[in-house]
Amino acid sequence: MSSAVEQIEGLTAQEYKYGFVTDIDQETLPPGLTEDTVRFISAKKEEPEWLLDWRLKAFRHWQGMTEPTWPNVSYPKIDYQSISYYAAPKSADDKPKSLDEVDPELLATYEKLGIPLEERAVLAGVAVDAVFDSVSVATTFREKLADAGVIFMSISEAVREHPELVRKYLGSVVPPSDNFFAALNSAVFSDGSFVFIPKGVTCPMELSTYFRINAMNTGQFERTLIVAEDDSYVSYLEGCTAPMRDQNQLHAAVVELVALENARIKYSTVQNWYPGDKDGNGGIYNFVTKRGACRGKRSKISWTQVETGSAITWKYPSCILIGDGSVGEFYSVAVTNNHQQADTGTKMIHIGKDTTSTIVSKGISAGVSNNSYRGLVKIMPKAEGARNFSQCDSMLMGDRCGAHTFPYLEVRNKTAQVEHEATTSKIGEDQIFYLNQRGIETEDAVSMIVNGFCKEVFRELPMEFAVEAQKLLGVSLEGSVG
Amino acid sequence: MLQIRNLHVSIDGQKILRGIDLDVQPGTVHAVMGPNGSGKSTLASVLAGRDGYEIEQGSVTYNGQDLLDMDPEIRAREGVFLAFQYPVEVPGVTTMYFMREAVNAVRKHRGEEELSAGEFLKLAREKIGPLGMEADMLKRAINEGFSGGEKKRSEIFQMAMLEPRLAVLDETDSGLDIDALKIVADGVNSLRSAERSFVVITHYQRLLNYIVPDYVHVLSEGRIELSGDKDLALELESRGYGWINDDVVPQAVAGV
Numbered sequence: 221m222s223s224a225v226e227q228i229e230g231l232t233a234q235e236y237k238y239g240f241v242t243d244i245d246q247e248t249l250p251p252g253l254t255e256d257t258v259r260f261i262s263a264k265k266e267e268p269e270w271l272l273d274w275r276l277k278a279f280r281h282w283q284g285m286t287e288p289t290w291p292n293v294s295y296p297k298i299d300y301q302s303i304s305y306y307a308a309p310k311s312a313d314d315k316p317k318s319l320d321e322v323d324p325e326l327l328a329t330y331e332k333l334g335i336p337l338e339e340r341a342v343l344a345g346v347a348v349d350a351v352f353d354s355v356s357v358a359t360t361f362r363e364k365l366a367d368a369g370v371i372f373m374s375i376s377e378a379v380r381e382h383p384e385l386v387r388k389y390l391g392s393v394v395p396p397s398d399n400f401f402a403a404l405n406s407a408v409f410s411d412g413s414f415v416f417i418p419k420g421v422t423c424p425m426e427l428s429t430y431f432r433i434n435a436m437n438t439g440q441f442e443r444t445l446i447v448a449e450d451d452s453y454v455s456y457l458e459g460c461t462a463p464m465r466d467q468n469q470l471h472a473a474v475v476e477l478v479a480l481e482n483a484r485i486k487y488s489t490v491q492n493w494y495p496g497d498k499d500g501n502g503g504i505y506n507f508v509t510k511r512g513a514c515r516g517k518r519s520k521i522s523w524t525q526v527e528t529g530s531a532i533t534w535k536y537p538s539c540i541l542i543g544d545g546s547v548g549e550f551y552s553v554a555v556t557n558n559h560q561q562a563d564t565g566t567k568m569i570h571i572g573k574d575t576t577s578t579i580v581s582k583g584i585s586a587g588v589s590n591n592s593y594r595g596l597v598k599i600m601p602k603a604e605g606a607r608n609f610s611q612c613d614s615m616l617m618g619d620r621c622g623a624h625t626f627p628y629l630e631v632r633n634k635t636a637q638v639e640h641e642a643t644t645s646k647i648g649e650d651q652i653f654y655l656n657q658r659g660i661e662t663e664d665a666v667s668m669i670v671n672g673f674c675k676e677v678f679r680e681l682p683m684e685f686a687v688e689a690q691k692l693l694g695v696s697l698e699g700s701v702g
Numbered sequence: 703m704l705q706i707r708n709l710h711v712s713i714d715g716q717k718i719l720r721g722i723d724l725d726v727q728p729g730t731v732h733a734v735m736g737p738n739g740s741g742k743s744t745l746a747s748v749l750a751g752r753d754g755y756e757i758e759q760g761s762v763t764y765n766g767q768d769l770l771d772m773d774p775e776i777r778a779r780e781g782v783f784l785a786f787q788y789p790v791e792v793p794g795v796t797t798m799y800f801m802r803e804a805v806n807a808v809r810k811h812r813g814e815e816e817l818s819a820g821e822f823l824k825l826a827r828e829k830i831g832p833l834g835m836e837a838d839m840l841k842r843a844i845n846e847g848f849s850g851g852e853k854k855r856s857e858i859f860q861m862a863m864l865e866p867r868l869a870v871l872d873e874t875d876s877g878l879d880i881d882a883l884k885i886v887a888d889g890v891n892s893l894r895s896a897e898r899s900f901v902v903i904t905h906y907q908r909l910l911n912y913i914v915p916d917y918v919h920v921l922s923e924g925r926i927e928l929s930g931d932k933d934l935a936l937e938l939e940s941r942g943y944g945w946i947n948d949d950v951v952p953q954a955v956a957g958v
């Protein structure tokens with residue numbers, strides 16, 4: 221009777237296929253975090269004084285903060301002194317000027333990951349900024365983008381080449397003191413991407429960053445900043461993987477988006493960090509702060525995320541809707557299997573008039589995992605005519621996993637309209653059998669049913685990403701669904 | 703093509719089928735009638751390979767192979783089709799995508815080329831038209847929001863697409879209006895051929911006016927109590943099932 225469940229569990233047992241370790245010369249800072257660590261990182265990057273001060277301020281603030289305990293996840297206490305806060309491929313000292321100069325081992329790694337760095341990138345029209353552990357190793361298509369006036373480079377470079385822009389916007393959406401992990405990130409962030417789309421420009425291609433944690437015992441603290449000026453548009457993709465390690469690794473990123481008048485930013489993530497083994501050993505702690513500010517009128521920020529990896533996920537990509545008529549969207553698929561835990565969702569803060577937000581969250585839990593949606597919709601007093609629609613659906617595979625929904629609603633303007641729908645369903649043996657009876661095998665049936673469940677989110681993803689996301693879903697749930 | 707021998711099946715320790723014998727020859731249509739709860743759907747499910755049934759005794763041979771030993775998807779690819787009494791909804795998966803995967807799974811199994819999107823669409827249009835459905839239906843999620851009648855017609859559409867060798871129709875006529883009933887019957891009749899066999903489960907003799915069976919069987923309390931030709935259905939219509947267990951009717955050898 222329970223063969224569906226057994227199959228689900230069998231599928232779950234599938235191996236993480238990005239778990240290889242790249243053997244390259246690394247320069248790694250010994251574990252520990254003091255002011256000197258912060259100074260070291262800043263010096264290593266030849267940062268200006270203001271940035272060092274900014275980091276130190278964040279660090280001092282962080283020292284007085286405590287880790288949040290409200291998420292519906294549990295993990296042993298993290299010893300922040302046992303983590304190394306900087307690791308870089310050695311060859312980064314004389315940074316490659318073109319792809320030919322990039323360590324071939326590194327390129328091979330990216331190839332294994334299926335990252336379209338070279339020809340494939342051209343075909344797919346993707347420009348890639350690849351962050352390996354702490355530093356950005358190669359940025360492609362820079363020239364073509366430069367012609368359009370788009371700036372796309374690692375944030376360390378941006379600090380050197382466009383200090384005024386970085387200084388103006390860095391921390392303006394997620395202040396260094398925002399939360400424990402954001403403060404930590406502000407103190408020790410190593411690299412990340414910087415994107416600037418000038419007024420009136422539609423970015424000629426999808427921009428993309430792949431993050432990879434390779435070194436052992438290192439934390440990854442990248443920082444992404446995207447600024448879209450008036451009437452501009454950009455679509456940005458982010459993908460992540462990490463090798464399999466028995467120890468947990470910390471990933472505490474900060475992403476800030478700024479959309480000015482009429483600007484549109486579409487930010488898509490496929491997160492596939494190592495989830496740990498089937499007994500819950502190892503895996504990434506993914507504690508991320510992502511927030512976008514719709515500062516201009518009619519601006520729009522759209523977050524789409526497919527979260528399949530990480531041992532623990534704690535992230536709430538949010539929108540602050542300041543400009544009148546601005547739009548915030550959050551489309552999310554979060555899959556947990558085995559011992560994974562996810563507490564994810566969004567915050568939509570309506571400040572301007574006629575602001576609208578849409579939340580579509582699909583949680584899929586298998587194994588003995590725990591999957592929580594946590595979302596806040598806040599309508600401020602001046603947000604006349606604000607509207608929100610939220611839909612949170614959970615799908616359970618087997619009966620040992622958990623799905624939870626924590627919607628928070630604060631409405632301080634009477635003209636606002638807020639709608640919330642939530643469903644919980646079990647993947648049905650009868651659905652699987654129905655598809656089986658038409659000749660479709662169980663694994664495909666499950667992936668079809670799950671993909672159908674996630675459809676509203678997948679259709680928000682750029683095409684290539686949608687395909688990848690569907691595959692990933694199959695892999696993450698392998699052995700989990702009958 | 704199909705030989706069921708002394709089939710005993712239970713669910714959770716409760717006996718449902720108590721010794722079914724049935725032979726289905728290629729090209730024949732067998733109607734199976736019988737009171738509610740007599741085990742008709744159970745028999746259909748066991749043939750299709752649904753989980754959760756315990757086969758206590760007996761065998762089922764399909765084209766010389768042990769049917770009970772095959773996974774449900776293999777049975778389907780080998781040509782066993784079940785039109786469900788209660789077709790399930792699968793949100794977000796279009797009928798088009800579903801059927802294309804299904805048709806191609808079957809074709810692959812048979813060593814045939816998979817159909818391209820264009821070829822598939824053409825075939826689907828051909829098959830859906832006569833069933834009185836719009837091709838737009840293909841874009842809707844599987845059975846989602848379908849009316850009862852639409853669900854049944856969709857089952858017949860799927861059957862037409864998959865071209866099975868043995869089709870088991872479980873109360874496909876229930877819930878259909880007269881016009882739809884004729885459409886469905888026409889759909890079935892157009893698929894009748896010398897190689898293809900049907901097991902038609904129904905409560906109503908009326909359907910058998912349109913799909914004229916070669917044999918009629920009465921399933922009662924997990925056994926085929928009586929078999930005959932199409933006139934048996936007429937007799938059942940007028941007399942009900944009550945007399946079957948009372949009268950001592952020599953059990954005909956089911957449909958040879």
Ligand SMILES: Nc1ncnc2c1ncn2[C@@H]1O[C@H](COP(=O)(O)OP(=O)(O)OP(=O)(O)O)[C@@H](O)[C@H]1O
Binds near residue numbers: 713714737
């Ligand atoms: N999953 C199950 N668990 C327990 N009992 C079941 C299950 N499925 C069927 N049964 C029982 O088996 C018996 C036969 O059911 P079945 O659905 O085969 O009858 P049927 O002849 O198709 O009836 P109907 O004409 O109402 O469709 C019934 O008593 C039913 O309650």
Ligand SMILES: [Mg+2]
Binds near residue numbers: 742743744787872873
């Ligand atoms: Mg029935």
